[in-house]
Amino acid sequence: MSDTHAQSVAFVRETEIPPAPPPEAQSGAVRWMQQNLFSSVFNSILTVISFTFIAWLVINVYPWFANGIWQADSIRECRELLDGKTGACFAVLTERWNQLLFGFSYPVEGYWRPTTAFVLLLVSIAPVLARGRLPNAMFILTAIYPFLAYWLIWGGTIMTPVVALVGFVVGYMAYSRLVTRSFAMGAFGGTAAAIVTWYLGGFLVDAMPNFLALAEVPSRSMGGFMLNLILGTVCVSLSIPLGILLALGRQSNMPIVKGICVVFIEFIRGVPLITLLFVANVVLAYFLPPGTTFDLILRVIIMITMFSAAYIAEVVRGGLAALPRGQYEAADSLGLDYPQAMRLIILPQALKISIPGIVNVAVGLFKDTVLVSVISMFDTVGMIRGPIQQSTNWLGIYWELFGFAALLFFIVCYSISQYSQWLERQLQTDHR
Amino acid sequence: MKKSVFFGALAVAGAAATASAAATLDEVKSRGKLNCGVTTGVPGFAEPDANGEWQGFDVAVCRAVAAAVLGDSTAVEFVPTTGKTRFTALASGEIDMLARNTTWTFSRDVDLKFEFTGVNYYDGQGFMVPKDLGVSSAKDLDGATVCIQTGTTTELNLADFFRSNNISYEPVPIETGAEAVQQYIAGACDVYTTDASALAAQRANFESPDDHVLLPEIVSKEPLGPLVRHGDNEWADIVRWTLNALITAEELGVTSVNVEELAAGTENPEVNRLLGSEGDLGGMLGLEADWAKNAISVAGNYGEIFEKNIGASTPIGLARGLNAQWTNGGLIYSPPFR
Numbered sequence: 001m002s003d004t005h006a007q008s009v010a011f012v013r014e015t016e017i018p019p020a021p022p023p024e025a026q027s028g029a030v031r032w033m034q035q036n037l038f039s040s041v042f043n044s045i046l047t048v049i050s051f052t053f054i055a056w057l058v059i060n061v062y063p064w065f066a067n068g069i070w071q072a073d074s075i076r077e078c079r080e081l082l083d084g085k086t087g088a089c090f091a092v093l094t095e096r097w098n099q100l101l102f103g104f105s106y107p108v109e110g111y112w113r114p115t116t117a118f119v120l121l122l123v124s125i126a127p128v129l130a131r132g133r134l135p136n137a138m139f140i141l142t143a144i145y146p147f148l149a150y151w152l153i154w155g156g157t158i159m160t161p162v163v164a165l166v167g168f169v170v171g172y173m174a175y176s177r178l179v180t181r182s183f184a185m186g187a188f189g190g191t192a193a194a195i196v197t198w199y200l201g202g203f204l205v206d207a208m209p210n211f212l213a214l215a216e217v218p219s220r221s222m223g224g225f226m227l228n229l230i231l232g233t234v235c236v237s238l239s240i241p242l243g244i245l246l247a248l249g250r251q252s253n254m255p256i257v258k259g260i261c262v263v264f265i266e267f268i269r270g271v272p273l274i275t276l277l278f279v280a281n282v283v284l285a286y287f288l289p290p291g292t293t294f295d296l297i298l299r300v301i302i303m304i305t306m307f308s309a310a311y312i313a314e315v316v317r318g319g320l321a322a323l324p325r326g327q328y329e330a331a332d333s334l335g336l337d338y339p340q341a342m343r344l345i346i347l348p349q350a351l352k353i354s355i356p357g358i359v360n361v362a363v364g365l366f367k368d369t370v371l372v373s374v375i376s377m378f379d380t381v382g383m384i385r386g387p388i389q390q391s392t393n394w395l396g397i398y399w400e401l402f403g404f405a406a407l408l409f410f411i412v413c414y415s416i417s418q419y420s421q422w423l424e425r426q427l428q429t430d431h432r
Numbered sequence: 433m434k435k436s437v438f439f440g441a442l443a444v445a446g447a448a449a450t451a452s453a454a455a456t457l458d459e460v461k462s463r464g465k466l467n468c469g470v471t472t473g474v475p476g477f478a479e480p481d482a483n484g485e486w487q488g489f490d491v492a493v494c495r496a497v498a499a500a501v502l503g504d505s506t507a508v509e510f511v512p513t514t515g516k517t518r519f520t521a522l523a524s525g526e527i528d529m530l531a532r533n534t535t536w537t538f539s540r541d542v543d544l545k546f547e548f549t550g551v552n553y554y555d556g557q558g559f560m561v562p563k564d565l566g567v568s569s570a571k572d573l574d575g576a577t578v579c580i581q582t583g584t585t586t587e588l589n590l591a592d593f594f595r596s597n598n599i600s601y602e603p604v605p606i607e608t609g610a611e612a613v614q615q616y617i618a619g620a621c622d623v624y625t626t627d628a629s630a631l632a633a634q635r636a637n638f639e640s641p642d643d644h645v646l647l648p649e650i651v652s653k654e655p656l657g658p659l660v661r662h663g664d665n666e667w668a669d670i671v672r673w674t675l676n677a678l679i680t681a682e683e684l685g686v687t688s689v690n691v692e693e694l695a696a697g698t699e700n701p702e703v704n705r706l707l708g709s710e711g712d713l714g715g716m717l718g719l720e721a722d723w724a725k726n727a728i729s730v731a732g733n734y735g736e737i738f739e740k741n742i743g744a745s746t747p748i749g750l751a752r753g754l755n756a757q758w759t760n761g762g763l764i765y766s767p768p769f770r
Contacts, residue, residue, distance in 0.1 A: 074637075075637050076636070076747065079639060095482050096482060099480075099482070099484070104480040104484040105480075105484045108483075108484075220509075220511075278516075281517060282517060282520045282524075286520075286523075286524055374514070375514075376472055376512050376513055376517050378472075378512070382472070385472075385608060385610065386471075386473040387472065387473045387480045387512075388473075389473070389610040390471075390472070390474055390475055390479060390609070390610065391473060391479040391480075392475040392633065392636075392746070392747055392748060393747075395475050395610065395613075395634060395636075395637040396610075396613065396638065398610070398614055
């Protein structure tokens with residue numbers, strides 16, 4: 001009778017049911033749309049309106065791109081070729097792209113120089129941006145880069161930047177010898193050694209003006225996006241250390257140092273950047289003896305650096321203030337002196353907190369460099385609003401030129417902001 | 433009170449700069465280059481081309497002066513200036529002369545202490561309206577919205593004109609010419625007003641130039657010319673007479689084609705004096721005897737320069753009008769070379 005039960009069991013499944021796809025309405029595009037686009041009446045209306053708007057935009061803008069004229073000698077010829085159709089006149093970019101990138105008076109045969117400098121910038125900044133992921137030997141390139149870039153972009157004999165570099169190296173060596181006795185001695189000894197080296201090196205430069213010389217390009221010839229990049233890179237990299245010093249100075253217990261820092265920060269923050277640029281361009285010329293050529297780019301770099309240093313100082317101060325008091329006391333209780341405490345305990349934490357703020361200032365600063373167009377320097381916007389838009393052939397072109405400028409700036413600024421997000425994730429040490 | 437002290441200090445500094453910058457001629461010669469202030473771009477008057485070479489009507493004046501002084505029309509450092517920086521650049525000695533379609537006015541000449549060395553273009557403020565507005569005279573513009581560039585003399589001229597005709601208008605202030613045109617075409621204003629030469633240049637690049645008309649009224653005098661600092665009369669003479677040489681050359685029929693030939697000597701004593709084969713006019717200026725010949729051979733005489741840069745054959749297509757020679761009923765008139 002052992003088989004009796006065999007009849008009572010009608011069906012025994014011996015294999016697994018093959019996995020079935022979820023019902024149509026609960027999966028894939030339909031489900032996604034239902035959840036994200038048409039979840040309620042109100043959202044559905046918004047979706048429809050948005051799609052209509054996007055479609056309208058594409059329908060209107062697409063022919064403008066598609067009919068774009070890339071080869072013509074003037075806006076009038078563009079119009080003839082378009083023959084009444086809507087279309088962009090990209091011919092202005094074909095003809096003047098080099099002016100938008102390098103300014104109108106940088107020698108054409110020298111375009112490889114700023115381009116090389118830009119590529120090297122990416123290479124030499126990489127070890128700083130991605131610390132620990134690249135061989136430390138690359139920092140040597142980073143240290144050399146400012147001098148190399150100066151030589152590439154401005155030209156002249158290579159001895160000028162070499163002497164400048166040697167001066168820094170000698171100064172640093174003297175500093176590290178003397179700093180064991182006291183910080184002040186180190187600092188003064190280092191500065192003195194550097195100045196002596198530069199003074200002696202000056203004779204060397206004069207003696208061999210053609211040693212490995214590139215054709216010299218005066219600062220007046222710098223322009224286009226190159227000028228924006230020069231100003232942005234130099235000013236950001238100078239203003240971060242300066243800003244940190246100002247922030248520390250503002251927290252100092254020494255009344256004079258504190259006073260100077262507070263006055264500097266508050267004064268600079270209280271004055272619009274454009275005013276400082278006018279001072280750099282116009283008013284300084286009155287006070288310098290006639291014939292003095294105090295390089296305009298240098299004047300502008302100083303002004304923009306001071307401006308952004310004041311803002312970065314406040315951002316860093318925010319980071320310092322956010323640290324719990326215990327961190328300072330912990331550093332003291334370990335017997336660390338002030339520079340050690342700052343370098344090892346306080347600043348690494350404070351700067352990590354400040355990253356979004358610093359990046360914000362950096363992006364803003366980079367975009368602010370177009371303000372130099374007001375003091376008749378030909379950066380990207382200066383080139384567009386001056387020589388290109390006001391030329392007989394291209395008068396009347398707006399969207400193509402400003403669109404191109406916007407594209408250039410967007411690429412740079414978006415990269416910076418993506419990098420800062422990545423950096424924040426890298427430095428995240430708390431458990432969230 | 434404090435302000436006046438500050439500006440006093442500025443003025444002293446400026447005066448000091450001017451005094452020590454005397455003998456501009458020697459400075460230019462030892463430098464080997466003329467620093468000439470130009471605009472950052474005005475169609476036909478000064479604009480860098482695709483190769484970065486400066487071209488234009490004002491630029492030609494700079495090149496002529498460089499050729500007269502240094503014998504080389506390419507020995508010019510063009511210093512672009514904006515409407516805001518032009519006068520300080522000149523006063524501080526950054527540039528030796530300014531050829532930047534600048535209107536010769538009393539206050540600029542007297543109060544700002546500059547020396548206008550002549551007029552190379554007689555301009556005037558005009559009005560442009562769309563044809564379908566159906567206006568034929570500026571006096572019909574009662575209640576119109578008007579696009580103007582801020583901070584220029586056009587703004588004041590406009591106010592004067594409407595007030596003296598007892599009609600009302602609504603200004604739409606705009607920063608640059610290019611933006612003003614954009615606004616005008618977009619219909620932000622009924623009328624666009626600026627110098628007549630600029631109106632013509634801008635209309636040439638409109639999508640449909642024939643739909644817009646220039647009204648007959650010219651409401652202001654805008655004599656545009658090169659200028660130098662007060663206090664160095666020798667230098668001012670050089671700039672003044674270089675411009676006059678170009679004008680006289682047209683009057684006497686000296687062109688870029690025949691200047692070499694005529695310089696060898698002609699029947700006409702004034703041509704001979706101008707080109708240096710007779711008399712010593714160059715020496716009086718402290719220049720070489722062939723200074724005027726050099727200036728003229730750069731781009732020809734005044735008329736040739738006009739035709740090449742802004743004349744009827746160019747897209748800008750300006751007629752000579754007031755800028756014809758006095759013998760043709762215009763105002764272009766040079767004192768004699770004697």
